[in-house]
Amino acid sequence: MIKILAILAATALVLPAATDGNASKREHHRGEVRQHVLEKFDADKDGKLSESERATAKAACKTRFEEKKKQFDTDSDGKLNDAERDAARAACSAKLKEKHPELFAKSDTDGNGEISREEGKAAREARHEHRQDRREHRKDAGK
Numbered sequence: 607m608i609k610i611l612a613i614l615a616a617t618a619l620v621l622p623a624a625t626d627g628n629a630s631k632r633e634h635h636r637g638e639v640r641q642h643v644l645e646k647f648d649a650d651k652d653g654k655l656s657e658s659e660r661a662t663a664k665a666a667c668k669t670r671f672e673e674k675k676k677q678f679d680t681d682s683d684g685k686l687n688d689a690e691r692d693a694a695r696a697a698c699s700a701k702l703k704e705k706h707p708e709l710f711a712k713s714d715t716d717g718n719g720e721i722s723r724e725e726g727k728a729a730r731e732a733r734h735e736h737r738q739d740r741r742e743h744r745k746d747a748g749k
Contacts, residue, residue, distance in 0.1 A: 696720060 647663040678694040703710040713729045
C-alpha cells in the first residue's frame with residue numbers, strides 16, 4: 607500500500623523525462639528538478655550531492671511521502687485500504703492531468719480520464735526501459 611503512493615509520487619516527478627516530444631523541453635525540466643534539489647540539499651554548495659546530503663534528501667522524501675500517505679489514510683490505521691488507494695490514485699491522476707496533460711494522455715491508454723493500476727505499471731515499465739537505454743547509450747559513448 608505504501609508502495610503505490612511512492613510509485614505515484616515518483617511517476618509524477620519522473621514521467622515527464624520518459625515521454626516523446628521536444629528533447630530540449632525534457633532537458634529543461636530535468637535541469638529545473640536538479641537545480642531545485644541542489645538548492646535545497648547541497649549544504650556545502652559544491653554543485654553536487656555528497657553521500658550525507660543524498661541521505662538527507664532521501665529522508666526528506668520519505669517524510670514527504672509519509673505526510674502524503676496520511677492525507678489519504680482516512681481511517682488512520684497506517685495503511686491504505688482499497689478505497690483509500692483508489693482515492694490516492696485518482697488524486698495523482700488529476701494532478702498529472704492538470705500539470706502535464708500530454709503525459710497524462712500518453713499514460714491514459716484507454717482514454718477513460720484516469721490512470722489505472724495497469725496503465726501506471728505500463729508507464730513505469732516504459733520509463734525504466736527508457737532509463738536503461740540511456741544508460742547503455744552513455745556506456746557505449748564512453749568507450
